[in-house]
Amino acid sequence: MQTLETLSGVAFPQKEVAPLFLAPMAGVTNSVFRRICREKGADILTTEFVSADGIMHRNARTRGYVEFTDMERPMGVQLFGSDPDRLGEAARQVIDWVRPDFIDINFGCPANKVVCRNGGSSLLRDCPLLERVAAAVVRACAPLPVTAKIRIGWDDSSINAVQTARLLEGAGIQRVAVHGRTRAQGYSGTANWEVIAEVAASVKIPVIGNGDIADGETAVERLKTGVSGLMIGRAAMTNPWIFTEIRSTLAGESFQHPTMEDRWLLVRRHCGEEVVARGDERQSMQGMRSRLMAYTRGMPDARPLRASLSAISSLMELDDLIAKHLHEHDQDHIASPAEILH
Numbered sequence: 001m002q003t004l005e006t007l008s009g010v011a012f013p014q015k016e017v018a019p020l021f022l023a024p025m026a027g028v029t030n031s032v033f034r035r036i037c038r039e040k041g042a043d044i045l046t047t048e049f050v051s052a053d054g055i056m057h058r059n060a061r062t063r064g065y066v067e068f069t070d071m072e073r074p075m076g077v078q079l080f081g082s083d084p085d086r087l088g089e090a091a092r093q094v095i096d097w098v099r100p101d102f103i104d105i106n107f108g109c110p111a112n113k114v115v116c117r118n119g120g121s122s123l124l125r126d127c128p129l130l131e132r133v134a135a136a137v138v139r140a141c142a143p144l145p146v147t148a149k150i151r152i153g154w155d156d157s158s159i160n161a162v163q164t165a166r167l168l169e170g171a172g173i174q175r176v177a178v179h180g181r182t183r184a185q186g187y188s189g190t191a192n193w194e195v196i197a198e199v200a201a202s203v204k205i206p207v208i209g210n211g212d213i214a215d216g217e218t219a220v221e222r223l224k225t226g227v228s229g230l231m232i233g234r235a236a237m238t239n240p241w242i243f244t245e246i247r248s249t250l251a252g253e254s255f256q257h258p259t260m261e262d263r264w265l266l267v268r269r270h271c272g273e274e275v276v277a278r279g280d281e282r283q284s285m286q287g288m289r290s291r292l293m294a295y296t297r298g299m300p301d302a303r304p305l306r307a308s309l310s311a312i313s314s315l316m317e318l319d320d321l322i323a324k325h326l327h328e329h330d331q332d333h334i335a336s337p338a339e340i341l342h
C-alpha cells in the first residue's frame with residue numbers, strides 16, 4: 001500500500017498524524033488563500049477544479065489556475081473532464097508546466113454546466129467511463145500519483161461510493177476523498193459519514209473524509225470512522241484557523257480561538273495580498289466581496305457590516321470599516337463556523 005508520505009511527494013513532518021486537506025473550492029482556493037491555509041495548518045493543498053479542455057486550448061486564464069508557489073507543496077492540481085484521452089493529455093501538460101506533487105480528478109462537481117458535459121459527478125452514473133478516465137490519467141501521469149474526489153453517489157437511490165472507490169483503486173488511483181453527499185443534495189442536508197466509513201473499510205488506499213467539519217471535536221469524531229485524513233472546505237472560508245484548532249484538539253491541547261482583531265488582521269492581509277497578486281485594487285476588492293461575506297459570518301452586527309462590504313472597492317474603505325467595527329465590537333462574541341453550519 002502507498003503511504004501518505006509517498007502520495008504527497010514529500011515526507012510529512014509527523015506522518016503518524018492524520019493529514020488535513022484544504023478542499024478544492026472554485027473561486028476560493030487560489031494561491032493567496034492556499035498559503036493562508038497552509039500557514040494555519042493545512043497539510044495538503046489542491047487547486048480548484050480546472051477544465052481539461054481549457055488546458056488543451058492553452059487558455060491563459062486556465063494556466064493561471066494551475067500555478068502555485070513552492071511553499072504550497074505538497075500540492076495537487078485538480079482536473080475535470082469526461083474524455084479519458086483528453087484528460088490524460090491535459091494531465092501530462094499540467095505536469096510539464098508546473099510539476100505538481102499529484103493530479104486529482106474531480107468526480108464530484110454537481111454544477112449543471114459540468115454535469116451536462118458529462119464531467120464531475122456525472123461520471124458517478126457511468127462507472128465504466130469513470131474507470132476509463134481514471135486509468136487513462138494514471139497511465140499518462142505515471143509515476144506521479146493520481147488521486148480522486150467523489151461524492152457518495154448521484155442521488156439517494158444510487159449511492160455507490162464503495163463500488164466507485166473500488167473501481168478507482170483498481171484503476172491505480174492512490175487516494176480517494178469522499179464528500180458525504182449525493183449530487184442531488186448539492187450542498188444541502190448533511191454529509192453521510194456512514195457511507196464514508198464503509199468506503200474506508202472497503203479499499204486499501206487512503207480514504208479522506210469530507211463534509212461539514214467545522215470544529216475540532218467534530219474532526220476527532222470523524223476520524224473514528226476509519227478515514228486516513230480529513231478534508232475541510234467551507235469552514236476554512238470563514239475561519240482558516242480551523243486547521244490549527246483541529247490539530248490542537250487531536251493532540252489533546254487547548255485551542256485559543258482567534259480574537260476579533262486577529263480575524264480582521266487576516267482579512268486585511270488577505271485583501272492586501274490579492275491586490276498585489278492581481279495588480280488592480282478595484283477589481284481585486286470587488287472580487288473579494290463574496291470572500292468578505294464568508295469571513296464575516298457570525299460576527300456581531302453583521303447585517304450593516306455586510307451591506308457595506310458588498311459595495312467595497314478599495315483597501316482604504318476596508319480599513320475604515322475594520323476600524324469602526326473593531327471600535328464597536330472588539331470584545332463581542334463571534335459565532336463559530338460550527339454554530340453557523342449546524
Ligand SMILES: Cc1cc2nc3c(=O)[nH]c(=O)nc-3n(C[C@H](O)[C@H](O)[C@H](O)COP(=O)(O)O)c2cc1C
Pocket residue numbers: 023024025026027028047048049078106108109149179210211212213231232233234235
Ligand atoms: C464555493 C465552493 C466551490 C467548490 N469547488 C470545488 C471544486 O472546484 N472541486 C471540488 O472537488 N469540490 C469543490 N467544492 C466542494 C468542496 O471541495 C467540498 O467537497 C464541500 O464543500 C464539502 O466540504 P465542507 O462541508 O467542508 O465545505 C466546492 C465547494 C464550494 C462551497
